[in-house]
Amino acid sequence: MHIFSRRLLVIAVCAIVFSAAAAAQCPARPAIGTVVQDALSLYSQNGVLNAAFDLGYSVDTTGYTHYCYQYHTSAGLVESPTLRLNPGDQLVLSVKDSIPTGGPSAMSGMDMSSMPGTTCGDGGNATLQSTNVHFHGLNVPPICHQDDILDTLIQPGSPPFQFNIQIPTTEPPGLYWYHPHVHGFTEFQVNGGAAGALIVEGMEKYRPEVTGLTERVFVIRQQFLVPWVPGPYELTLNYQTVPPPHTPFPVIQMKAGERQFWRVANASLQDFIPLQLWAMGGVPQPMELIALDGYPLAAPRYETTILIPPAGRAEFITPAFSLNAGPQFATLAYSTGPTGNPDSEFLLAGIELTTAGNPKAPAPTSSHAAPQSLSALKFAGLKDATVTGTRKLYFSEEFGGTNGPIQFYITVDGQRQQVFQPNEKPAIITKVGAVEDWTIENHALETHDFHIHQIHFMMLEVNGKPVPNDLRDTIEIPYWSGTGPYPSVKVRMDFRDPTIAGTFVFHCHILLHEDLGMMHKIQVLP
Amino acid sequence: MHASGRPRLSLAAAILVWACVASGFAQSTSQPHYLITNDDGVFGNSVTFYTIGANGGLTLTSQVQTAGLGIGGGFFSTNRISLLNSTGNECVYAADAATGDIIGIDVTTLAVGGSASGSTTDSGATNGIGLAMNGRYLYASYTASNTIGTFQVQPGCSLSFVNDTPVVGLQAGFIAGMAIHGNLLVVTYGDGSIESFNIASGPPVSNNDEQNSTGYTQSLGVAYPNGVEITKDGRYAIFGDTSTSTVVEVSDISAGSLTTTVVYTLGTAVSASNITLSPDETLLYISNTQGDKVTAAFFNEYTGKVSMGCASGSLRGVSSKWSYLASLALDTNAGTGGTIYVAEFGAPSYIGMVSVSSSAGKCTLREFPSSPLSAANSSGLLSIGTFPPRSF
Numbered sequence: 001m002h003i004f005s006r007r008l009l010v011i012a013v014c015a016i017v018f019s020a021a022a023a024a025q026c027p028a029r030p031a032i033g034t035v036v037q038d039a040l041s042l043y044s045q046n047g048v049l050n051a052a053f054d055l056g057y058s059v060d061t062t063g064y065t066h067y068c069y070q071y072h073t074s075a076g077l078v079e080s081p082t083l084r085l086n087p088g089d090q091l092v093l094s095v096k097d098s099i100p101t102g103g104p105s106a107m108s109g110m111d112m113s114s115m116p117g118t119t120c121g122d123g124g125n126a127t128l129q130s131t132n133v134h135f136h137g138l139n140v141p142p143i144c145h146q147d148d149i150l151d152t153l154i155q156p157g158s159p160p161f162q163f164n165i166q167i168p169t170t171e172p173p174g175l176y177w178y179h180p181h182v183h184g185f186t187e188f189q190v191n192g193g194a195a196g197a198l199i200v201e202g203m204e205k206y207r208p209e210v211t212g213l214t215e216r217v218f219v220i221r222q223q224f225l226v227p228w229v230p231g232p233y234e235l236t237l238n239y240q241t242v243p244p245p246h247t248p249f250p251v252i253q254m255k256a257g258e259r260q261f262w263r264v265a266n267a268s269l270q271d272f273i274p275l276q277l278w279a280m281g282g283v284p285q286p287m288e289l290i291a292l293d294g295y296p297l298a299a300p301r302y303e304t305t306i307l308i309p310p311a312g313r314a315e316f317i318t319p320a321f322s323l324n325a326g327p328q329f330a331t332l333a334y335s336t337g338p339t340g341n342p343d344s345e346f347l348l349a350g351i352e353l354t355t356a357g358n359p360k361a362p363a364p365t366s367s368h369a370a371p372q373s374l375s376a377l378k379f380a381g382l383k384d385a386t387v388t389g390t391r392k393l394y395f396s397e398e399f400g401g402t403n404g405p406i407q408f409y410i411t412v413d414g415q416r417q418q419v420f421q422p423n424e425k426p427a428i429i430t431k432v433g434a435v436e437d438w439t440i441e442n443h444a445l446e447t448h449d450f451h452i453h454q455i456h457f458m459m460l461e462v463n464g465k466p467v468p469n470d471l472r473d474t475i476e477i478p479y480w481s482g483t484g485p486y487p488s489v490k491v492r493m494d495f496r497d498p499t500i501a502g503t504f505v506f507h508c509h510i511l512l513h514e515d516l517g518m519m520h521k522i523q524v525l526p
Numbered sequence: 527m528h529a530s531g532r533p534r535l536s537l538a539a540a541i542l543v544w545a546c547v548a549s550g551f552a553q554s555t556s557q558p559h560y561l562i563t564n565d566d567g568v569f570g571n572s573v574t575f576y577t578i579g580a581n582g583g584l585t586l587t588s589q590v591q592t593a594g595l596g597i598g599g600g601f602f603s604t605n606r607i608s609l610l611n612s613t614g615n616e617c618v619y620a621a622d623a624a625t626g627d628i629i630g631i632d633v634t635t636l637a638v639g640g641s642a643s644g645s646t647t648d649s650g651a652t653n654g655i656g657l658a659m660n661g662r663y664l665y666a667s668y669t670a671s672n673t674i675g676t677f678q679v680q681p682g683c684s685l686s687f688v689n690d691t692p693v694v695g696l697q698a699g700f701i702a703g704m705a706i707h708g709n710l711l712v713v714t715y716g717d718g719s720i721e722s723f724n725i726a727s728g729p730p731v732s733n734n735d736e737q738n739s740t741g742y743t744q745s746l747g748v749a750y751p752n753g754v755e756i757t758k759d760g761r762y763a764i765f766g767d768t769s770t771s772t773v774v775e776v777s778d779i780s781a782g783s784l785t786t787t788v789v790y791t792l793g794t795a796v797s798a799s800n801i802t803l804s805p806d807e808t809l810l811y812i813s814n815t816q817g818d819k820v821t822a823a824f825f826n827e828y829t830g831k832v833s834m835g836c837a838s839g840s841l842r843g844v845s846s847k848w849s850y851l852a853s854l855a856l857d858t859n860a861g862t863g864g865t866i867y868v869a870e871f872g873a874p875s876y877i878g879m880v881s882v883s884s885s886a887g888k889c890t891l892r893e894f895p896s897s898p899l900s901a902a903n904s905s906g907l908l909s910i911g912t913f914p915p916r917s918f
Contacts, residue, residue, distance in 0.1 A: 338845040339816060396770035398797065399816045400702065400716045400752055401653050402599035402850060402871060402906065407748065409770070417748040417770060443770060445796060445817060482795065482818045482840050 025056030025098065026068035026193075027077045030240040033248025036349055037238065038217050039196065040071070040081040044089040051083065052094040052160065055131050055180075055194060064223050064234075067099070067180075067192030079239065080196030082217055083178070087200060088169040094160040099129040101156050120144035122155040126182045126422075129156045131189060133163060134181035134453070135198065136311060137294045137473045139172075139378050139497065140165050142454050142504035149181040149453070150422070150503060150521070168499070170378045172456075172471070173202035174294030175263040175313040177219070183422060183519070187269055187511040191227040193239065195219065195267035203261075205372045206296045209288065209317060213261040214254070220331075220348070222268035227512070235271065235331070235346050242346050250349040255356065256323040261290070263315045266308040270510040271343050272447065272476060273308045274332040277318060277351075279325050288317040295456055295471035296374060305332065309449045309476040311509040327351040337479025339399065340446035382458045382494050383469055385435045391428065394441040394486070395448040395477065395508065395518065408518035410448075410508060419517025426503060427520035434495040434524075441486040442477040448513065450475050450489070452506040452522070455497070461490035474509055501526040557616070558633055560587070560913045561855060561867055561877070564606040564620045565904035566596030566654075573607075573620045573631060574903045578912065582857045582865030582879060583896065588636045589903050592629045594622025598873070598906030600654030601716065602799035602815045602852050603703035603753035603766070604669055606908070608657035609915035610679065617683035618913065619664055621655035628657065628666060630683030633913055639683030644668065644675035645690050654908070658704040658711070663688070663728050665711060667701040674701065674713070676729045691730045695719040696738055705763065707756040707918065710782060712763045714751040718742030720765065720777070722784045733783040740787045741767050741775050749773040749789070752799040758807060758918040762830040766801035766812060772821055774798055774810065776830045790832040795819045802854045804862040805916055809835060809884060813851045813868055818844035820851070820868055820880050822889050838891035841870070841878045843898050848872030852908040859916050866891070867910055870898055875907030 030037070042051050054070040069080045085091055121132070121144075132152040140147050145164050154161045176198040180189040197217050204211040221236045235242045240250045254260055266273050276284040284304040291297060293313050306314045321327045328350050334343040374380060392413035399406050409417040412427050430436065437460065440450050456471040463485070478487045507519030561576040561584055571592040576584040606621040616633040626648055630639040649670040650656075656667035664685060666675040673692050677685040693701050699717025706712075709726040710733075718738045723730030741749030753766035761780045765787065767773040772795050775787035792798075796817035803810055803825065810832060812821040822835040841851070848870035856863030862882050870876040876898035883890045901907050 335845065338818060338849055397816065398748065398750065398768045398770055399602075399850070400750060400768045400799065401601035401604070402908070403653055405699075405716055405750075409748070443794075443796075482814075482844070 026058040026066040026070065027079050029060070030238070032241050032243050034240065034251065036218070036240055036250045036252050038082070039219070039238065040073070040078045041084050042081045044085045047088065048090045048092060049083060049085050050092045051081070052096070054096045054098045057099045057192070063225055065192045067189040067194040069194055069196055080193070082197040082199060084199045084201055085167050087167055087171045087173070087202060089167050091163065091165040091167065093163040095131070095133055095154060095163065096160040097129070097131050097154045097156045097158060099156045101129065118151045119153070120148055120151040121153050121161050122158045123153055124155055126153060126184055128185050128188055130154060130182055131180045132182055133178055135165065135176065135178050137176040137456070138165070138198070139168060139455055139500065141499050142502040147453065150505065153182065167200060168378065170376060171200050172295045172377045173200045173206060174291045174296065175199055175217070175265055175315055176294045177265045177267060177313070179267065183420065184515050187227045187515050190267065190511055191223055191269055193221055193223070195221060197263070197265055199263070200294065203291065203296060203315070206374055207290050207300065208371045209300055210261040210290060213259055213317060215261045215263065218262060218264045219267050220264065220273060222271050224269070227269065235268065235348065237348050242348055245347070249347050251352050252329060252349045253352045253354055256353040257320045259320045260318045261315070262318055263313070264308065265313045266310055268310050270310055270341060270512065272310065272334040272336060274334055275306045275308060275314065276304065276330050276332060278328045278330055279321065285319045285327070287319065289314065290317060291315040292470050293456065293473045297470060298374060307476065309474055309509070311449065311451055311474045321351065321353055323353050325353065327353070336447040338445045339397070340479060378497065379456055379458065379471055379494050382435070382492055385494070385496070387437050387492070388434045389430070389436045390438070391436060392439045392441065394443050397444040397446060406516065408508065408513045408516050410506070410518050410520060412520070420519040424521060426523035428522040429525065430495055430522070431525040432495060432498045432501050436493045436495070437490060438493055439488050439490045440477055441488040442480055443486050445479050445482060447479045448477050449509040450477055450506070451509040452493070453504040454500040455494055457491040457493050459489065460492055463487055495524050498526065500524055557914055560633065562607055562618050562911050562913060563869070563901055563904055563907055564596070564909040566598055566606065566623065566906045566908060568596055568598045568624070568905065571596040571622050572903055573618060574901070575636060578857055582881070582894070584877065584899050590631055590636055590638065592620060592622050593641070594627045594629070595624035596906070597623040597651060597654065600652070600908060601669060601702045601752070602850070602908065603714065604654040604656035604667060605853050605911070606654055606657060607911040608659045608664060609911050609913050610659060610661065611914045612661055615679070615681060615683065619657055619659070619685070621650065621657055621666060623650045623654040626650060626655070628655070628664070628677065628685060630685060632683050640680065640685060642677055642685035642687055644673070644687055647671050648673055648675055648690060653700065656702070656704050658706045660706045660725070663725065665704060665706070665725070665730070667704050667713070669700050669702070672700050674730050678728070689729050693721070696736060702752050703754040705754040705756045707760040710756070710760065710779065712754050712756060712779070712784070714754055714765060716750055716752055716768070718750050720751050720784060722779065735783040737784060737786070739765065739775050741769070741773050741789045744789060749775070751775060753801045755801050755803050756918070757803065757827055759827070764801060764803070764810060766798040768797050768799045768815070770796060772798045772812060772814060774801060774812065774823065774832055776832060778830060788830070790823070792821060792823050792832070792834045793837060795821055795837055800851070800853045802856065804856070805859045806861050809862050809882070809889065811854050811866055813854050815851050818851070820854070820866060820891055822882060822891055824887070835884070836889040836891050838880050838893055841893055841898070843870065843876055847898065848876050851878070853910050855910045855912040856916065857912065859914065867912070869907045869910045871907055873905040875901040875904040877901050877907070877910070
């Protein structure tokens with residue numbers, strides 16, 4: 001639910017004032033109705049991908065705030081490049097916070113230090129202008145300079161902070177993404193566009209169906225004029241605004257008769273996206289689903305609608321369209337329940353079929369890979385692993401009024417419902433080697449979006465019924481209707497990998513909910 | 527025996543008539559019977575009067591512009607309607623949350639009698655201005671400035687401002703619900719804390735009993751008292767909690783101040799921010815504000831105990847027409863209150879209508895086939911009331 005309380009209102013007003021005062025830093029975004037281009041790809045070389053980002057800030061002419069990962073090239077600034085690494089590669093990413101100071105830095109500061117001595121980076125208070133980076137979906141350690149969001153804080157004007165991450169050799173190939181994750185303020189920076197794709201190469205080794213296909217990477221973002229204040233929103237496709245009906249919409253070029261490999265990330269704040277590809281007359285066409293959340297499916301399957309929850313990813317092969325098919329790329333409306341925000345239908349892009357395709361599109365993937373078994377990847381054998389424990393968690397909400405106060409909870413059954421506090425003790429303590437089945441219920445009249453850092457989980461059941469055993473890192477849990485059993489998902493959590501030992505978080509990936517405390521810590525003991 | 531029995535019968539009849547008059551049950555044919563909404567209009571607020579028919583049905587009768595502005599939302603329990611049923615002074619008071627004024631409307635003529643504002647610092651622009659009154663004074667809860675404004679009731683549905691009383695919850699919460707019995711004003715702060723005030727002299731004076739409710743402090747649940755009711759005899763204060771299930775709490779206030787609350791968890795329907803007692807005090811109606819139901823709990827007026835009674839089904843139009851349930855109002859001032867009306871917050875909003883039947887320890891709540899009724903004048907309906915009001 002998109003609501004604001006007194007505190008949020010203050011933040012929002014400060015943000016507006018700050019917006020008006022800030023100088024433009026971010027590159028211009030694509031004009032509406034133009035051809036959609038993929039982000040610049042940065043490839044690892046000799047096993048290392050070395051890159052430097054500046055997190056900048058500006059306000060566009062229509063009043064939308066932009067937070068941008070700026071990457072400097074010889075041709076000028078580009079925004080949020082796609083990071084491409086192979087399993088076993090090293091990512092050395094330096095991030096400088098260049099958000100102008102002088103804004104609402106003092107407001108609602110939140111002490112992020114969980115325990116004395118655990119500060120990573122600059123420390124201090126979390127504010128609208130401080131940042132860090134979460135590498136969403138990567139199965140890497142939750143420690144400083146890797147994927148730690150609990151203690152890492154980069155303050156504006158400080159020297160660049162360096163992330164140094166070894167991609168595991170068994171990391172599943174697929175689409176991941178990176179974004180800020182400062183508790184209490186994540187929504188603002190992601191709303192401004194601070195999000196990009198990260199690809200672990202090698203999908204064709206496991207899913208040879210994609211071999212030789214032209215690959216496209218699409219990142220769907222969402223922007224409100226001011227996050228946390230109710231109002232209409234826009235979606236963008238690779239930073240191009242998806243406009244209202246009857247105006248020029250983004251154009252995706254592809255060859256007639258060609259099948260392409262599309263990798264789509266939902267980097268929105270809260271929009272559940274049921275994707276469809278339409279032929280003439282809005283008839284949905286089957287898409288060959290290859291991977292979800294960066295993990296190849298055990299076997300491809302055809303879907304006419306692929307639901308991607310906020311923070312989820314889907315990789316699929318498009319159908320081939322004939323020249324006169326008039327195809328379109330769309331997201332359907334989605335009901336998030338009585339107290340949830342309505343997610344609207346959008347025509348994301350028209351597909352322009354040509355004989356040449358898009359000359360700027362990335363080259364087709366290599367065609368000489370041999371199929372490999374998924375058993376070489378992380379989480380292999382999870383289905384048959386011995387389950388060492390079970391837990392039940394549930395989402396719930398309280399509204400004191402239409403504008404709040406509001407409390408968003410994710411609770412381990414038997415514990416007190418409470419919102420996340422940076423200095424809280426872990427709600428769950430387990431140990432390396434554990435394999436646990438979790439049932440996650442939704443007691444709220446609003447759909448929630450469960451995400452856990454550091455690992456993928458295996459889907460077992462939805463509402464008590466078996467489902468394909470896909471590996472996910474983010475999953476929607478539909479709203480409760482007010483009667484009958486609570487909607488639920490049952491998943492298998494895999495804590496066997498010793499490299500993920502440490503403390504990390506699980507939360508709702510509707511970012512407002514996470515910012516307001518629908519999150520807790522889990523500690524995996526060595 | 528016969529001779530001595532007659533006077534008793536006559537006395538009983540007299541008591542019955544007195545009770546009926548006092549409770550408003552003996553609604554004179556000259557007295558209008560309205561459901562009244564504070565429309566909370568952002569671009570121009572109004573108060574809408576619906577005539578209540580014999581079967582509980584509603585007919586839109588009049589829309590009275592307040593000349594102020596609403597905010598189209600706010601705290602569930604901050605009821606912006608208060609009703610005065612005094613001979614020669616039959617008034618509806620309504621608050622304009624954005625502009626901070628309170629107007630009085632003469633129920634017999636539907637003309638605006640007067641308007642008053644609090645101090646320059648009083649504001650309810652974020653979550654509304656709640657109203658409660660005792661015939662002599664009207665109290666306004668300004669949710670943004672966290673003040674209680676005291677107004678003296680004047681003839682002709684007018685008010686005169688007396689002063690402000692600053693308040694705050696134990697967790698820095700903002701004033702939300704208010705209820706009055708005699709010289710006692712009980713308030714909630716939406717943060718788990720509650721407090722009572724002595725209003726014998728008009729402006730509230732704290733009884734120094736501010737405390738966190740048991741529902742707030744207990745180990746597993748989380749509950750924040752929001753709405754508040756006081757029994758007819760002033761013995762119990764009942765709190766409807768914002769909660770993830772249906773939670774109400776009861777405090778014995780017979781000594782003139784709050785005592786530790788007793789918690790009653792009644793079911794899984796979400797939240798209980800608005801409550802109202804039936805005229806006969808046998809049922810406590812609960813608006814499952816964040817859910818889609820109305821719940822009725824059995825209430826024991828002698829012990830203050832609450833037990834689960836029944837819940838309606840999912841009220842029609844949830845999600846498609848409206849998002850939240852809010853305040854409750856009852857058709858009649860006798861028995862279990864006849865039809866239950868519930869504000870359904872949406873843009874535009876609706877009014878849900880539910881019938882109740884209760885006997886032998888069982889009850890049933892059923893939505894009218896014609897429910898909900900469009901409240902097209904309101905783009906954020908939270909506050910409703912019925913005239914003549916309940917006597918307590």
